Amino acid sequence: EPEVTQTPSHQVTQMGQEVILRCVPISNHLYFYWYRQILGQKVEFLVSFYNNEISEKSEIFDDQFSVERPDGSNFTLKIRSTKLEDSAMYFCASRLTALNTEAFFGQGTRLTVV
Amino acid sequence: GDSVTQMEGPVTLSEEAFLTINCTYTATGYPSLFWYVQYPGEGLQLLLKATKADDKGSNKGFEATYRKETTSFHLEKGSVQVSDSAVYFCALANGYGNKLVFGAGTILRVKS
Numbered sequence: 029e030p031e032v033t034q035t036p037s038h039q040v041t042q043m044g045q046e047v048i049l050r051c052v053p054i055s056n057h058l059y060f061y062w063y064r065q066i067l068g069q070k071v072e073f074l075v076s077f078y079n080n081e082i083s084e085k086s087e088i089f090d091d092q093f094s095v096e097r098p099d100g101s102n103f104t105l106k107i108r109s110t111k112l113e114d115s116a117m118y119f120c121a122s123r124l125t126a127l128n129t130e131a132f133f134g135q136g137t138r139l140t141v142v
Numbered sequence: 143g144d145s146v147t148q149m150e151g152p153v154t155l156s157e158e159a160f161l162t163i164n165c166t167y168t169a170t171g172y173p174s175l176f177w178y179v180q181y182p183g184e185g186l187q188l189l190l191k192a193t194k195a196d197d198k199g200s201n202k203g204f205e206a207t208y209r210k211e212t213t214s215f216h217l218e219k220g221s222v223q224v225s226d227s228a229v230y231f232c233a234l235a236n237g238y239g240n241k242l243v244f245g246a247g248t249i250l251r252v253k254s
Contacts, residue, residue: 032185059240061241061242063242063244069246070231070244070245070246070247071186071231071233071242071244071247072244073241073242073243076241084241119185119186121186121242123240126240127240130188130191131188131235131240131242132188133178133185133186133187134185135184135185136185
């Protein structure tokens with residue numbers, strides 16, 4: 029069964045460092061998303077990506093964040109100059125089309141900023 | 143903006159008990175509604191969905207009915223098992239691009 033793959037599963041980084049979280053969406057999917065879940069809190073939308081550009085972003089997704097689809101398979105989230113409050117579980121998701129189809133989620137990357 | 147409200151947990155039940163997890167939503171237009179489940183150490187998995195009013199989503203013994211008049215999508219299961227222990231998230235998707243808006247999640251613990 030096709031699945032969304034995220035690496036690494038856990039990343040520890042020093043405050044102020046840059047991190048790149050990687051995702052391989054399902055191969056024929058066209059819409060890609062990043063969500064985050066701070067421990068004990070709800071899952072929050074960060075950004076959606078379609079046709080090689082951001083289609084929507086939340087207030088959380090400020091200049092510190094960027095996304096890229098550098099090749100035909102990877103979808104990355106870069107966080108520049110990490111802060112303690114960036115510590116969270118980050119989920120990648122992909123969807124075949126935009127219309128009411130299931131979003132498939134990866135296992136998540138737990139980011140710990142120390 | 144759109145929002146989802148879930149009953150707070152944790153919910154602790156004995157095996158074979160009846161489960162209800164309440165979910166209500168606020169949204170413009172006609173959102174699609176979802177229940178996602180997160181088992182310990184795993185990602186989010188779609189449990190069931192409903193795309194229009196009065197639709198009933200069902201999977202693995204779980205059911206939820208899209209009630210537009212009460213803006214609700216309560217999750218039910220007639221007889222829970224220990225293996226159902228997980229975090230359950232109610233969510234909606236609305237409009238082009240269909241980003242998901244999640245509720246806070248409800249922890250379910252089932253004791254044998």
